Structures are given as structure tokens and as C-alpha cells.
Amino acid sequence: MIRYLTAGESHGQALVAVVEGLPAGLRVTAEDIQAELGRRRLGYGRGPRQRFEVDEIELLGGIRHGRTLGSPVSILIKNTEWFRSDVWHEEMSPAPGATKKPLTQPRPGHADLSGMQKYGFDDARDVLERASARETAARVAAGALAKLLLREIGVDVLSHVIQMGSVRSTAVARPTMADLAKVDESPVRCFDEKTQDAMIAEIEAAGGKVRFVQTNVADEQSVKDFIETVVSQGGRLDGLVNNAGITRDGLIMRMSTK
Structure with a gap:
């Protein structure tokens, strides 16, 4: 059984993914994982952080000379915002202390309030730093290893959007791995170019x-x-x-x- 764990906060030093259960001898390179992290940054309406955050990874353990050892694989993804400003060094320091600017107003539509109530926090940052879309970068890294394992046995996977709200593609053709670049080029990841613009209009008109x-x-x-x-x-x-x-x-x- 393959199992993964992730650790780290949105504005901390880094995210870490640990994957166990991979067989020995699986071919893995940093470039394989980096490519999947690059695809994560695509998509319509992505936040501004996606434009300047650079995912720099390090393979910390479980891989030698491009192949897995059968032991847990550890991947580190640096948070470049940490290195841009000293503000986060103090705000996210693991050393004993207290923040000068606690966030006491939870954001609507987020996990802030429920997390504060569950764990008894009076600072929403204790929740939102983990309940963040940034954490998904570690999951993508773990998923990249799973895709490499599937590829070894001749299995490839891809996804594409067929419906957005009330707009649904009626195209019969399905994309293959040869079409992956075309799917990625679509801002809504729709293989049907005729439906793509209608999907974007549906998003804009949601209101x-x-x-x-x-x-x-x-x-x-x-x-x-x-x-x-x-x-x-x-x-x-x-x-x-x-x-x-x-x-x-x-x-x-x-x-x-x-």
C-alpha cells in the first residue's frame, strides 16, 4: 500500500511530502516532479501567488542515482516567499513567542472559524496557514510519484473538464496523452475548443x-x-x-x- 504524508505551512520555510510503499528501482528525477508542479500553476482565475511563486524542490531521501530505494521518499518544496522578506521569519517562527499582528477575524468561506473553534485558537493564522491551497503543492509532488509508478506498468492518466455549471461539452472525441499539451493550454482545461469560451462566460456570469x-x-x-x-x-x-x-x-x- 502506498501512503503519503505532508507537512508545512503556506508561508513557512517549505512544504514536505513523504511517500512510503513505493517499490525499489522506480525511475524518478526531480524534473519529473517539477513538471507536474508547473502544471499545477495553470488554470483560469488562478491567484496572483501563482505568478511569482517558484516551486523549487529537493529530493531529500529514498532516491539514489535516479531510482527509488524502497524506503520512504522525502520531497522538500521551498516557499520562495519565505526568502523574499524577513516578515515571515518572525510571523512563522517555530521558536517560543507571540505574533504582533494576530488575525482575529476569520474569513468567510474558509476553514478559519471551524478550525479556531475545534482547536481553541484565537489567531486564525494557526488554521489558514495549513488549510491553504499552497499545501496542495505537496500533494501534487506525491501524486507525481504515483503517476511514475503507473507509467512503469504502461498506465497513463489525464483529466479534462467536460462541464462547467450549466455548460457541457457535447464533443465525442476524448483526449489521449498526445493531447495533454492542448488540454493544458486551455484556461479551463477543456479539450473542446468550441465549449471553452462558453465555460469562461459561465464563470464570469456566476455573480x-x-x-x-x-x-x-x-x-x-x-x-x-x-x-x-x-x-x-x-x-x-x-x-x-x-x-x-x-x-x-x-x-x-x-x-x-x-
């Missing part, structure tokens, strides 16, 4: 609604009394409009036209 919630606001009668006071003192108030926000096609609009 959503925004609800603004206020607290400690005076009741309706108090607001009316305030308006009457302002008007009686010679002031001017043009009006109040129910104006919940709505986003569509990447734009922020008003539900009211007034």
Missing part, C-alpha cells in the same frame, strides 16, 4: 447577491422623528431607498434604480 446587515440602528419611528427634526431646522434630505446590492457579470449594481 451573487450581497446582503448588508447593520446593528444598533434606531427603529423606524426614531428615524422618522430624526428626519422631521432635520427638515424643521431647514435641512434637506432627498430620500431613503431600499438598495440591497447585487453582483452580476463581475459588476456591483443596485437593485433599485432610484
Whole structure:
């Protein structure tokens, strides 16, 4: 059985992947793993970190002269942001101490709040540094070894997108390994060029609604009394409009036209 473990944080020194269960004699090079990490950076809507983060790997153990030894394979992936600034040296230091800027406001849609509640943290960074898309780089490295093992027995694998939201490709042709470069060139990894643009449009049109919630606001009668006071003192108030926000096609609009 093949098993893998990953360690490391998003803005720490590095990520580490340890893979055990690989047979001895499997041909592995750093370039094989580096190529898969390069493919991880592709895709529509990728974050800005993908543009400047460089995945530098080191094979720490389990491989000698390009072949596995049968012992666990250890791969280190450096986080280049760590070396760009001393800020992360202090913020992510393993030495005893405390951060000067704790993150006490969890982000919506992330693991911050549930992680803080589960482990009793008062700093969201203790959660988000691990629950980060950056951690998937270590998984890609481990997966690269699994793909090399499959290749030894003549098995190749690839993936491509056939549906995005309500947009689905109707193409009959399926890609082969010879088409992998073409799939990677598609921003949405769709082998069907005719459907690709429609998928991108579907992403852009997803939109959503925004609800603004206020607290400690005076009741309706108090607001009316305030308006009457302002008007009686010679002031001017043009009006109040129910104006919940709505986003569509990447734009922020008003539900009211007034």
C-alpha cells in the first residue's frame, strides 16, 4: 500500500511530502516532479501567488542515482516567499513567542472559524496557514510519484473538464496523452475548443447577491422623528431607498434604480 504524508505551512520555510510503499528501482528525477508542479500553476482565475511563486524542490531521501530505494521518499518544496522578506521569519517562527499582528477575524468561506473553534485558537493564522491551497503543492509532488509508478506498468492518466455549471461539452472525441499539451493550454482545461469560451462566460456570469446587515440602528419611528427634526431646522434630505446590492457579470449594481 502506498501512503503519503505532508507537512508545512503556506508561508513557512517549505512544504514536505513523504511517500512510503513505493517499490525499489522506480525511475524518478526531480524534473519529473517539477513538471507536474508547473502544471499545477495553470488554470483560469488562478491567484496572483501563482505568478511569482517558484516551486523549487529537493529530493531529500529514498532516491539514489535516479531510482527509488524502497524506503520512504522525502520531497522538500521551498516557499520562495519565505526568502523574499524577513516578515515571515518572525510571523512563522517555530521558536517560543507571540505574533504582533494576530488575525482575529476569520474569513468567510474558509476553514478559519471551524478550525479556531475545534482547536481553541484565537489567531486564525494557526488554521489558514495549513488549510491553504499552497499545501496542495505537496500533494501534487506525491501524486507525481504515483503517476511514475503507473507509467512503469504502461498506465497513463489525464483529466479534462467536460462541464462547467450549466455548460457541457457535447464533443465525442476524448483526449489521449498526445493531447495533454492542448488540454493544458486551455484556461479551463477543456479539450473542446468550441465549449471553452462558453465555460469562461459561465464563470464570469456566476455573480451573487450581497446582503448588508447593520446593528444598533434606531427603529423606524426614531428615524422618522430624526428626519422631521432635520427638515424643521431647514435641512434637506432627498430620500431613503431600499438598495440591497447585487453582483452580476463581475459588476456591483443596485437593485433599485432610484
